[in-house]
Amino acid sequence: MAERTKIGMSLDEFISRFEEQPFELINGEMWNMTPAKKKHSKISKRLYDRLLFHLVDNDLGEVFFESTFIIEDVSDWVNGSRIPDVMFYEKSRFETHDKDNPDDDGKPFILVPDLVVEVISPSDKYSDVTTKVDAYLKDGVKLIWIVDPQRKTIAVYEGSDSPRTLRVDDTLTGANVLPDFEIAVKAIFG
DSSP: OOOOOOOOEEEHHHHHHHHSOOEETTTEEEOOOOOHHHHHHHHHHHHHHHHHHHHHHEEEHHEEEEEEEEEEEEEEEEEEEEEEESSEEEHHHHHHHHHHHHTTTEEEESSSSSEEEEETTTTOOOHHHHHHHHHHHHHHHHEEEEEETTTTTEEEEESSOOOEETTSSEEETTTTTTTEEEEOOOOOOO
C-alpha cells in the first residue's frame, strides 16, 4: 500500500476523493487501494459466486463484490471506510436499513456487514492485515475470512475469539452468520 495520510472528512468530500483514487480510512489513516490481480480476483469471485447461490437458494440476504462501506461518527462525517473483497448482509438488517434510508442510493453502504472476506495479496504486509481485522472487529463485523492464496489457508475470526486456521483438507462454513453454508477450502483455491 502506498502513502498514508491522517484524515477524516465529510461524506461529500469522501465521495469526491474516492472517485479520484479509491481508498480506505482505517484508524484515521487513508490507505490508497491498488487494483486486484487476476489470481486475487478469481479467488474472490469463487467465494462470491458460492455465497450468491447459497443466499438466493435460502433467501438469507445480500452479497457484494469489492464494495465500499463507511463508518460515520455523526451524520455525513466519515471517520472510517473499508473495501472488503466480498461482504454479506443478513436479510432483515439490510431490508431495515434500506427502508430507514430510502435516499442513500448515491452513497457508499452506511451499514457494517455481517461477514467480510479479505484475500491477501503478495504485497500485503502482515501488520496491515491484522490492523484491518482489528478494525473490522471494532466495527462489529461478526465473521471474517482472511484468505491466503500463497499458503492456501483461511483464518476465520468470529468475534473476539482467536482465529481458526483452515487448510486445503478442511471445510469453510458460515457458522452462525450463514446457516448451512459450506465450501471445501481446496475448491476456493481452484
